[in-house]
C-alpha cells in the first residue's frame with residue numbers, strides 16, 4: 219500500500235479557500251445535539267468478541283465487566299447465553315446481525331420481525347438492557363455489491379420491526395464502518411467519503427438522521443503508525459505529548475490522531491449535509507503483540523494507547539471540531555481471541571487474557587477476585603502434583619432458555635466474526651494526511667495573515 223500523495227498545485231488551490239470553507243463547515247455542525255441513540259451511560263464501551271475456544275463463561279464475563287466498570291458492551295451476534303447472563307445487571311448491550319443475514323433480512327420483513335422478537339424483544343422484559351442492533355459489519359468498504367445493495371433494506375426492516383414492537387426509542391439500529399469508507403481526508407475538515415461509498419451513504423445517513431441513530435466507524439491509529447513509522451509520530455498516535463497537527467482549513471489543533479480521525483468522519487458527514495448525525499467509534503484499540511513486520515504491536519504501546527484512551531473517554535470530552543459532544547467508543551477488544559485468523563496482532567487486541575487477568579496493567583480488576591474464591595479444581599486435589607489447567611469456570615446459572623436460541627447462536631463462530639480483517643487499510647488515508655499537514659505547516663502562517 220502506498221500513501222497517496224497530492225500534487226502541490228492542489229495544495230495551493232486548497233489553501234486559498236481555507237477559512238471561508240471552515241466557517242461554513244463549523245456552522246453546519248455547530249447545532250449538533252447529543253442524541254440518545256445506541257445510548258451508553260458512559261463513554262467507555264468494550265467489544266466482546268468470541269472467536270476463541272478458551273474464554274471465561276458469560277457469567278464470569280459479566281463479573282469481569284462490572285468489576286472493571288465496563289458497562290457498555292457490543293457483541294458480534296446475539297448469543298443467548300450472554301444475553302441471559304446480563305439480566306438485571308447494569309451492563310447495556312448492543313447486539314449484531316452478521317453480514318450473512320443481511321440478504322434475508324432485506325428481502326423478508328417477516329424474518330426481520332421474527333429475528334427482533336427472538337433476539338431483542340424476548341430479552342428486554344426479562345431484564346437485559348439491549349440498546350442497539352448493528353446490522354452488517356464494514357459492508358460498504360467491502361467488495362460484495364449484493365451485500366451493499368441489501369444493507370439498507372435490512373436496516374429498515376429491522377427498524378420497522380422494532381417500531382412495531384414499540385422498541386425503537388430504546389433500541390437503535392445502525393451499521394459499523396471501516397475507516398476505508400473515506401477517500402480524501404486531508405485535512406480532517408475536508409474529509410469526504412470515497413467515490414466507491416458515497417452513493418450508498420446518502421440513504422444511510424437519511425435513515426440514521428430520521429431514526430436519531432449514530433454513525434459508527436472503526437478508528438485505528440495503530441495502522442497509521444504501522445503504515446508509516448517515519449512520518450506518523452508514535453507519540454501523536456499514542457496520545458502522548460507531541461506537537462500535534464494543525465488543520466490548515468480551520469486552524470484547529472489536534473494533539474492526537476484518534477480525535478483527528480473522528481473529526482474527519484464528522485466533516486465527511488457534514489459535506490453530505492448530515493452534520494447533525496453523531497459519530498461514535500465502534501472499534502478502536504492497539505495490539506500488544508504482532509509479527510516481525512507489525513511494528514508498534516508491543517505491550518508497552520498497547521498499554522499506553524488504551525490507558526490514555528480510557529483516561530480521555532472518562533473525561534467525557536469532545537473533539538476539537540465537536541467540543542460539546544463527548545467522544546464515545548467501544549474498545550477492541552475485551553479478550554485476546556486465539557482463533558482469529560490473520561497476523562499475530564489479530565489475536566492480541568485484548569485488554570484481558572482468557573484467564574480473566576489483565577494483558578497489561580490498566581488498573582482494571584479482571585477476574586482475579588473471582589478465581590481466587592473458587593473451590594480448588596479437581597486436578598489440584600488429586601495430589602498428582604499436576605499443573606494441568608485448572609478450569610476457572612463457575613457453573614453458570616441455567617438461564618439459557620432453549621426457546622430463545624437464535625439463528626446466530628448456531629453459527630456463532632461465523633457470526634461473531636469481528637471486523638478487524640480490514641483494519642489494515644483504514645489509516646493509510648491518515649498517513650497521507652499527516653504527510654501533507656507537515657508539508658502545509660509552513661503555509662499555515664501565511665494563510666492566517668491573509669485572512
Ligand SMILES: *[C@@H]1O[C@H](CO)[C@@H](O)[C@H](O)[C@H]1NC(C)=O
Nearest residue numbers: 247248249250539540541542
Ligand atoms: C459549545 O458550547 C458552548 C457553550 O454552550 C457554546 O458557546 C459553543 O458555541 C458550542 N460549540 C459548538 C461547536 O457547538
Ligand SMILES: *[C@@H]1O[C@H](CO)[C@@H](O)[C@H](O)[C@H]1NC(C)=O
Nearest residue numbers: 257258259308310347348349
Ligand atoms: C438501559 O440503558 C439506557 C441507556 O443508558 C438507560 O436509559 C435505561 O435506564 C436502561 N434501562 C434499564 C432497565 O436499566
Ligand SMILES: *[C@@H]1O[C@H](CO)[C@@H](O)[C@H](O)[C@H]1NC(C)=O
Nearest residue numbers: 284285286287581582583584
Ligand atoms: C469503578 O467505579 C467506581 C465508582 O466510580 C470506582 O470507585 C472504582 O474504582 C472503579 N473501578 C475501576 C476498576 O475502575
Ligand SMILES: *[C@@H]1O[C@H](CO)[C@@H](O)[C@H](O)[C@H]1NC(C)=O
Nearest residue numbers: 302305306307343344345617
Ligand atoms: C430480574 O428482576 C426482575 C424484577 O426485579 C425479576 O422478576 C427477575 O426474576 C430477575 N431475573 C433474574 C434472572 O434475576
Ligand SMILES: *[C@@H]1O[C@H](CO)[C@@H](O)[C@H](O)[C@H]1NC(C)=O
Nearest residue numbers: 356359360361362639640643
Ligand atoms: C476489494 O477488491 C480490491 C481489488 O480487487 C482488493 O484490492 C481489495 O483488497 C478488496 N477488498 C476487500 C475488503 O476484499
Ligand SMILES: *[C@@H]1O[C@H](CO)[C@@H](O)[C@H](O)[C@H]1NC(C)=O
Nearest residue numbers: 597600601602603604605606
Ligand atoms: C498426573 O499428571 C500427569 C500430567 O502431569 C497426567 O499425564 C497424568 O494422567 C496424571 N495422573 C493422574 C492419575 O491424574
Ligand SMILES: *[C@@H]1O[C@H](CO)[C@@H](O)[C@H](O)[C@H]1NC(C)=O
Nearest residue numbers: 318319624625626628629632
Ligand atoms: C449459518 O450461516 C450460513 C451462512 O454462513 C447460512 O447459510 C445458514 O443458514 C446459517 N445457519 C442457520 C441455522 O441460520
Ligand SMILES: *[C@@H]1O[C@H](CO)[C@@H](O)[C@H](O)[C@H]1NC(C)=O
Nearest residue numbers: 269559629630631632633635
Ligand atoms: C463459517 O461457515 C462456513 C459454512 O457455513 C464454514 O465453511 C466455515 O469454516 C465457517 N468459518 C469459521 C471461521 O468457522
